[in-house]
Each structure stands twice: as C-alpha cells, then as structure tokens.
Amino acid sequence: MTALDNSAITYDSEIREGVLGRSYRALSVGIVSVVLLIAFEATAVGTAMPVAARELDGVSLYAFAFSGYFTTSLFGMVLAGQWSDRRGPVGALTGGIVAFAAGLLVSGTAGVMWLFILGRAVQGLGGGLVIVALYVVVGRAYPEPLRPAIMAAFAASWVVPSVVGPLAAGVVTEQLGWRWVFVGIPVLVVFPLALALPQIRRRAAGPVDAGREAGAFDRRRIRLALAISLGAGLLQYAAQDLRWVSLVPGVVGAALLVPAVLGLLPRGTYRAARGLPSVVLLRGVAAGSFIGAESFVPLMLVTQRGLAPTLAGLSLAAGGATWALASWVQSRSRVEPYRERLMTVGMLLVAAAIATAPSVLLPAVPVWTVAVAWAFGCFGMGLVISSTSVFLLHLSAPEEAGTNSAALQISDGLSNILLLAVGGAAFAALGGGDVTHSVTHSAAEAATTSHPAAFAVVFLPMASVALLGAWVTTRLRERES
Template identity: 85%
Template structure:
C-alpha cells in the first residue's frame, strides 16, 4: 500500500494565535476533502482486492500466477510514476491526476470482467498505470498547494483515510465475494470516484495548475521516458523469469536485468544504491520499507485461507487493525514536538516491521492462534505509519519546487520497483517450494497442499530486508 497522511482534522493551526488556516480551514477545506477522498477510494480498493484475490486466482485457474496479479500492478505503475513526474513539473498535476483516475477505473473493470488469469493480470496492469499517475500527482499537489507547516498534516490525513477501509473493506469484500462473487469487488468501485473529482479538481486547477516558475512547458524529457519504459519492461521480464523457473527463463531474466539496472541508476538520485546520506537514503528507505512489507502482506490472506482454513472474510479482516495503527503512527509523526526525534522513530518503525513479518509465519504451526497475525500486523502497520509518512515529509523538505515532481517520482519508483522485485523473489520461492495448491480441505486430507516452507520462504527473507531498512534510517540527514 502506497500511502500519504490526520492532524489538522483535530488541530487547525500550530502558528501563534491560530489563524484557522489548517488543512480543514476555510482556505484548504475543499481541496483537502477532495484529495483525501481519492486516497480513501484507493484504500478501499487495496483492502478489498487483497481479500478477493485468493478466490479470483482459484476460480480463474491462476494460483501459480498469484504474484503476477500484484506485481503486474506495480510494474506498469513504474512507468506511470515517471510520466506523472514529467507531466506535473511541466504542465501541472491536473492532467496526470485525471488521466490516472480514468486508467485506474478502466483497469478495475477489465479485471472484474476477465475470463482468464492473464486477462485479469492485464486489468491489474492498466490499473497500475493509473495508480502510478495518481500517486505522484497527489504528492505534487501537496508540495504546491500546502505550505511546509501543513504538509505533515495532510500526509497524516491521507494515512487516516485508510482506517475505515481497513476495517470495512475486508468485511465488505469478503461478504460480496462469498454471496455475489469476487467480480463485484472490482466493478463496483469506479463509479464512486465522481464525487472526489468534482470537489478537488477546481481547487487543483486554481492552486497547482501549470508549470513551476522557470520550468518550460516544452515536451517531456525523452531520455527519462525511455528509462521509464526500460525499468517497466525490465521489471516485467524479471518477474516472468522468476515465476517460470525453467533454465530457458534465464534469458528473459538476464534481458530484464540488462534493461533494469541502467534505468534505475538513471532515474533514482545518485548514490541511492549505496545509501548515500540525505535524499538518496530517503528514497532507498521508502523502497525497502514498502517492498518488504507489501511482499509479505500479499501472501497473508492466501496463507490463512489455504493453511488455516479461514474464510476470505476472516483472512482479510486479519489485516484490518493495521489501518488504525498506521494512521495513529502517522498522526504521531505529524506532531511538531516529535520532529527532533523523527529519525529515531523511523528506526523503531523498521524494527517493528521486521518483527511483524517474522512473526506472521508462526501461524503455520497449528497450535498458534490464527489471530496472532492480526496482532503482529497491527504493530507492523504502526511501524509503517512512522516510516512511510516521514519519508514523504523528508522528500518534500529536501526538494526544490521545480524538482518536486521528479523527486516524488523517484520516491514512488523506489516504492514500486521494490514491490515488483521482492514480490518476484517471494513468488519464485513460493512456487519452487510447492505453493501452487490452495485447497485447505484437500491439502489436509491428501497431504498434497502447499508446504508451509513455501510461505516461510516468503516471510523470513522479507524480515531480513526490513532490518536492513533500520540501518538506512541512520543515514537520512546529511552531516
């Protein structure tokens, strides 16, 4: 889940005397409600789709392609992020935002009407392109429309918008999946986007349209667009090779790496791969945190459905408490009094994420209660709330106005690319250790089900990646 963030929902202004110009003050109210509503719908989609995905994969005969349904989204979103960064810096974020929402809705409709797993994955890919456009455009809107003192508050509001979807989304999606079918989870969301668009677009046009002063409205940087295509195609080839697991798939894997490495080096800040201090480490940390967490979270519903026999509703609901703890942590980081301790809080956050991921596979032991995952994930989401919100705040703080789109795109590329690569690695390990069988009752009766090691091979390496992120948090400020 890629998130932005509630502070001025209860505190309108921290300035002396309180001017009433917080994110819900008269000046910013319509814009704040509109863009937060967009994030709210994205949150409903993310929580609902995660609940319905195991059933969709099973009915479409594509359990072996399960990881593709997630990584397909992230692969195309990489291109969308770079395109949105260029688009927003040169012509303002309005066009990228509206186009992204349209593509997001179209992808949901394609996936919801798919007759095969590959068509379902295509829908997710179209949806990912839209998601990449939307998330970067929203960051640029925040950077342009809100003063620096209000940015932690609007980032916290974005995260708070995940609370209700995290609770209601899995329950609603599980009930719809069981009684109406999983397809309705996808086709029912696009119509809900009309209200937030009508509210936010006039405000965005007034406050954040057009290029930044000094930036030409000329054509896009073709080199960056080529690099974006390279990074998307390379990530897709690597994902395919990781799922195929035949010697011949080394060829697309090597081709993917050859495309991916130079593209990444060209699109991310110099020194990102070696955790150089300052902006490069902020970008790197975002990828480490998001990739390890999402790769692990994607397999939790499948593990609970296939290994513990939970219904899709209960499996999805096991992640519900995380929305509240994520928002709580985002609110904590938005308080002015914790600003001197931001890096320490981020270190704590990554330790919590690592501990939660390492705890999740304990439910593969029958004597461990299934609700252990829910408790562990609540703590992990608290850690993510501290880290993700803070990386967003630090990025905008370290970016000049004319670089906000490009640097926001770099942050989201790190986020999305790590999701693709770590999902590919996790999916390959899962498939190699027999993760393709999903029937809980058949597995228990015949002994032919997914071996628990297939899930452990996903979770435990991701916990190690999260611990590396704890070290990166010590390098976020330049000396």
C-alpha cells in the same frame, strides 16, 4: 499594513486552521477521497480476483492480473513526475483518474482473461499517474507545517477500506457478481474530482518555472521508464516459472532494469548516500520487506494452522488502525525534532513483527500472535511511510517535486515487485507451491500439509531487509559542515 504583512497573517491563519480549515477543506476532502477510493479498490479487488479468474478460465494467468498493474504503474509514476514538473499536476491527476476508471471498466466487462489483464494494466498506468500527482499537489498547495497532517490523512483513509473492503467485495461478488466490484467504483470518482480540481487549479496549477517550456519532457527518462516497466515484467515472469528456460527473460529483464533504476533514482541511492538518496532507499526497503512478508501471512495461517481464509485475512485488520495511529503521531509538531528516531523505532518494529510471524509455525504458539505482531509492525510502518513522504518534500526544490516523488514511488513499487519475486521463487523452490493446493480443501486437511521451511525462507530474509532499513534511517540528513 503592507502586502507582505497581510500575506504573513494569512499564512499563520491557514496554519492554525489546519488541513480541514476553511482554506483547505475542499482540497483536503477531495484528494483524501481519491486516496480512499483507490484504497477501497486495492483491498476489494483481491477478494473478487479469484472468482473473476475462474469464470474467465484464466487461473493460469492469475499472477499477471497483479503484475500487469504494478509494471505499468512504474511507467505512470515517471510520466507523472515529468508531467507535473513541466505542466503542473492537474493534467496528470485527471488523466490518471480517467485511466484508472477506464481500466476498471475494461476489466469489469472483459470476456476473456487477457482483456481482463489489459484492463488491469491500464488501471496501473492511471494509479501511477495519480499517486505522484497527489504528492506534487501536497508539496505545492500545503505549507510545510501542514504536510505531515495531510500525509496522516492519506494513511488514515486506508483504515476503513482495509476492514470493510474485503467484506463488502465478498458480499457484492456473491450477490451481484464479481463484475460489479470493478464497474461500480468509477462512478464514485466523479465527486472527489469535482471537489478538488478547482482548488488544485488555484493552488498548484502550471509549471513552477514559468520560463520552462511546457512540452519539454525528458525523453531519456521516458525511455528509462519504459525499460524499468518491461524489465520488472520480465523478472516477474521468470520468477513465476522456475524452469531453466526462464533464465532468458530473467537476464533480459535484469539488463533492462538495472541501468533504468540507476538512471531514475537519485544518484547514490543504492549505497545509501546521505539525504534524499537514503530517503528514497528507505521507502523501498520498508515497503518491500513488509509487503513481501504480509503477502504470505494469510496463506501461512490457512495452510499451516487451519484457519478459514476470511479469518486469516481479518487477522491483519487491526494493522490498519495502528498504521493510521502512527501516521497521526508523526504529524504532531512536537515530535518533529525526533522524526529520525521515530523512523528508526518504526523499522525495528517492522523487523520484529516480520521475524515473529513465522513463530506460529510451531503448534504451541497461539495463532493470535500474528495479529498482535502485525499490529505493532503496522504501527512502525505508519511512522516510516508518512515520514519519508514528509522528508522527500522537505528536501525537494519545487521544480523537482514531481521527479523526486516519482523516484520515491518507483522505489516503493519496484521493491515490492522484486522482493515478492525473490520471496516467491524461494517459497516455490522449498515446496511452497504444493501448499496452495491445500487451500482448496478443508481447514483440517490444510493443517496437515506442513511446509514450514518454505515460509521461514520468506519471513526471515524480509526481517533482515527491515533491519537494514533501521540503519538507513540514520542517514536521512546530510552532515552539517
């Protein structure tokens, strides 16, 4: 038996074993645990953030604690793509986890709000590095038939944190203080890192092209990454301050952002060119429309229907389970021939969920309508998000996996920033800013504050964007010649 035959037998055996078989168990558990911790942090921080801002006398800077994370993560994504393609994903992954943990510690020990925001910015840089490096690990370490399954595992790792995270963070914040929500997580990172790193070094270390100079980073892309981060930050600032003077940072931000986006995303992304450009565009359209709408659901339920904040947040909890279920469905080998159709169905479900949510502005519509609609919307997202990752790795040459994964994540993160900024500005322009004051009053008082148009102007355009995504799903493969 030849070495080639032995290699084929080993390959077939690993495929049959799956992502939790002996060959991949340590790697799978390690990298999924990293995603689990990031998911827990993301869902827990929102609970502790209001208390932190109040104690640090920084409520006026509250939005920057979120935008600081997102803007630096954009730079981290591009840097990770360059780093992973040229030196392998190990350095980007470990550096990202270290930065993520360091940012948590800085925020958790901050004595003033600006230092807290600095910690969030460092944390965002780490998060951007980690997410792209993990995609490169999947592309290099797992054979193509196993990639849908590990992507489904990534999605499933968000289920428990989406339910337990806010509740656990609330208990910790009340009993021990908000700082423990931040300083407790870095300790937990050690185990998954120790478990996964040996396997990553064995299966995915080093550049794909041994002849490529290890340190030859594309300086133009790094400059564009800085421009996209700064531009996104300026646009967010302008959207949060609706005075005429805010046009200046808004125009400067757009001037930086537009050429940077055109330079960092695949050519033809903005016009939905077939193949990779449409995959990248779809990711942004799906994530931006859904997250842009979801961010306003709890506020709408509290201020317009009088729900308690905890109950309003839990109305979205079932979505974590349906998202994971859909990710599992797309990972089945038997559905592979129908992947594009599933993604079309997914985007239609997302659009329908977003369009249905504001129906609860009518008193006759039961509030549980949102929970049901959002469960279906999350099912649609589970079909789309995991599948875009699978498509991207399928269409990427090994030496381009980092750059293309960075483009996918940039599309995701940037669309969240821009659509949230646009939605927030429209919301504020129609009197939505007055709604937030009612959150501090009783549920009965909140319910008397009526600003339905402010919410409708957020949800209905987001639903239209999601419908556009359904069309983009028809352009994911290039025409056969």
